[in-house]
Amino acid sequence: MSTSEASEEKTFASLGIIEPLCKACEQCKYKTPTEIQAEAIPWALQGRDIIGLAQTGSGKTAAFALPILQALWEAPQSLFACVLAPTRELAYQISEAFNSLGSIIGVRCTVIIGGLDMMSQAIALSKKPHIIVATPGRLQDHLENTKGFSLRNLKYLVMDEADKLLDMDFGPMIDKILKVIPKERNTYLFSATMTTKVAKLQRASLTNPVKIEVSSKYSTVSTLLQYYLFFPFKHKDCYLVYLCNELAGNSIIIFTRTCNDTQRLALLLRNLGFPAIPLHGQLSQTKRLGSLNNFKAGNRNVLVATDVASRGLDIPLVDVVINFDIPTNSKDYIHRVGRTARAGRSGKSITLVTQYDVELYQRIEHVIGKKMDLFPIGSKDDVMLLQERVSEAQRIVTLEMKEQQHKKGSKRIKSEGNDDYDFRDREDRDIIQSNKLDNKSGHKNM
Ligand SMILES: Nc1ncnc2c1ncn2[C@@H]1O[C@H](COP(=O)(O)OP(=O)(O)OP(=O)(O)O)[C@@H](O)[C@H]1O
Secondary structure (H helix, E strand, O other): OOHHHHHHHOOOOOOOOOHHHHHHHHHOOOOOOOHHHHHHHHHHHOOOOEEEEOOOOOOHHHHHHHHHHHHHHHOOOOOOEEEEOOOHHHHHHHHHHHHHHHHHHOOOEEEEOOOOOHHHHHHHHHOOOOEEEEOHHHHHHHHHHOOOOOOOOOOEEEEEOHHHHOOOOOHHHHHHHHHOOOOOOEEEEEEOOOOHHHHHHHHHHOOOOEEEEOOOOOOOOOOEEEEEEEOOOOOOOHHHHHHHHHOOOOOEEEEOOOHHHHHHHHHHHHHOOOOEEEEOOOOOHHHHHHHHHHHHOOOOOEEEEOHHHOOOOOOOOOOEEEEOOOOOOHHHHHHHHOOOOOOOOOEEEEEEEOHHHHHHHHHHHHHHOOOOEEOOOOOHHHHHOOHHHHHHHHHHHHHHHHHHHHHOOOOOOOOOOOOOOOOOOHHHHHHHHHHHHHHHHHHHHO
16 A cells, blocks of 8 residues: 555544544534645654745645644643744744644744834734744844843744745754754654755754655656746746736746846736736735735736745645746755646646757756656747737836835835845846755755
């Protein structure tokens, strides 16, 4: 019997989950545990540290949330667990999962992220929540500056998207946070992709962890149809507009590399009548949440985003992911396309490839061990028919962007705080990444 067949026969109760939490799972419409849940929960309930690797959309959040809630139920205590996440939106989502599963046992959960008022967060922390879900930068700020706040009695530490949290953007913050958390804690590291950094942390501060790998390190989900679309040159927004036309009615996330492109493409698509909204790290937190909520609610069905949306976000209605820019890091590809085809649903990804991207494209195929199919489009003439309208829209957008910049003065828009994945200027970050990460270590480690 395969592991997945075995897990199909299991129930949350048979894994050792207590009755109120089984009821909460039922309310969340979780009929049976997913594979990662079936594999991880029994070990976690025995008090073991866990390193869990499972594909995007496979239910990792509940795999770590349920054992923590059960331990909390058995020995209630404030500041019981801290969950770290690389983006603010993901932090919110994780806290929603804790609330959905744990409201039945009266869990109190607080989100600690940048872009929001430190003072009101300090007040929330003084009320001693059971669970904190945080981005590393802001948690560090509170540990250093909020009087009376400490994690010295913490029992559980979770790093969701552990490989991202341990990479160069967050590494120093994580080191500082680990220094003030008791060594006797339980630690859970979860992600759909893993790196050698995780092994290093494991050696440094995990006690005899159980490693659970229900997928290979870099696999995409089987319910995802992966396409590419080749065209020689980069400046051809026409192809994107053509795709949006062809896919009209679908819910689409378009990933780009820079905040500037995200803003520009959202305006361009809007100008051409598509209900597009941008999500990137240079928007205020209120706008970021507004964009995401509008997309989630289906008010707008095209989200144009940087990699700030590539990790962990669970929006079941997403039908298609388009990579307008090919990701420079193959892991980012896996997380981006994983925003669709979640929890066994089907989905599509389309990656736009120019002659300059061929090497990156081949590397991605090598890493995921799959060939992408060519996305079927009409003749090139069909695409070129759009040229005139797109050029006109581009002209308008250039003016709009200049006007926006003028209004903001010569100052660059800064995101508030420096706590999450998108906190650096994406262009700088990508140059660093493409030169160092993927070429040097990324490819080998993948
Ligand atoms: N046992 C279950 N049965 C049905 N649905 C489930 C179950 N467990 C979780 N889900 C749902 O599956 C979806 C994906 O879960 P989750 O966001 O935890 O995935 P993930 O593995 O963390 O993905 P990613 O790697 O992209 O972060 C969510 O909508 C969640 O509510």
